[in-house]
Amino acid sequence: MDPLVVAEIDRRLAAIEHDHDVRIPWAIESGSRAWGFPSPDSDYDCRFLFVRPRDRYLSLWPERDVIETPLDNTFDVNGWDLAKSVRLVAKGNATAIEWLRSPIVYTGDAAFRDGLLELANGIAERSAIGRHYLHVATRQRANAPTLKRLFYVLRPAAALRWLDTHPTCAVPPMDLPTLLEEGDVDAVTQDAAQEVIALKSHTRELGSGTPPGILERFVARELERAEHFESMPPTGDTSRSRALADEFFRSQLS
Secondary structure (H helix, E strand, O other): OOHHHHHHHHHHHHHHHHHHOOEEEEEEEEHHHHHOOOOOOOOEEEEEEEEOOHHHHHOOOOOOOEEEOOOOOOEEEEEEEHHHHHHHHHHOOHHHHHHHHOOOEEEEOHHHHHHHHHHHHHHOOHHHHHHHHHHHHHHHHOOOOOHHHHHHHHHHHHHHHHHHHOOOOOOOOOOHHHHHHHOOOOHHHHHHHHHHHHHHHHOOOOOOOOOOHHHHHHHHHHHHHHHHHHHOOOOOOHHHHHHHHHHHHHHOOO
């Protein structure tokens, strides 16, 4: 993490709070840096949640539920309104939930994060999260197998493994090394993953080399095992989930 880039992200977040009259209780890094496999030239993908003053949620003309800043080769900074985020968490949207488990935090209220994580663990639809990772991995795997693309198949496959080994949980970690470790993956597979992570961290171009067979077999095995998510029916109580989501949302307004 380049300190000058981090300082600029902090400056942009402060400017967003001032210019848009919002509060940012949570801002994290997403993308390859937070996923645990950055390249030397990886850009910075800052994602944040913002909260407007209470009265602005009562308007007959709702405002946009995203705030975006100019995109360039280094910075990708944008965020979602709390209302949008809570709705997506309730639906089991894996992206919204992942932001709560990023290992790289720019600014954050731990109580806010913990409250939203508790909500996600209590109401997020596990079947929807499983399907998300299964579809991402399947879609990426359909492309030509290269070392670079391997990571975008391996991480969702590891998330599926984590869900399989944590049958009562619905909120996997974000980064690949933690997913593999907490997913009870054997040491040989973990070592193979660490080797390609180390390679990616030192070169801008991984090229079109063939992914290690042990990792390809791991992916194939986990995707086959996760097929049950396709037919898994919803298990949550929609009325209860919406009530709890509303309760959390209102608790954050001022």
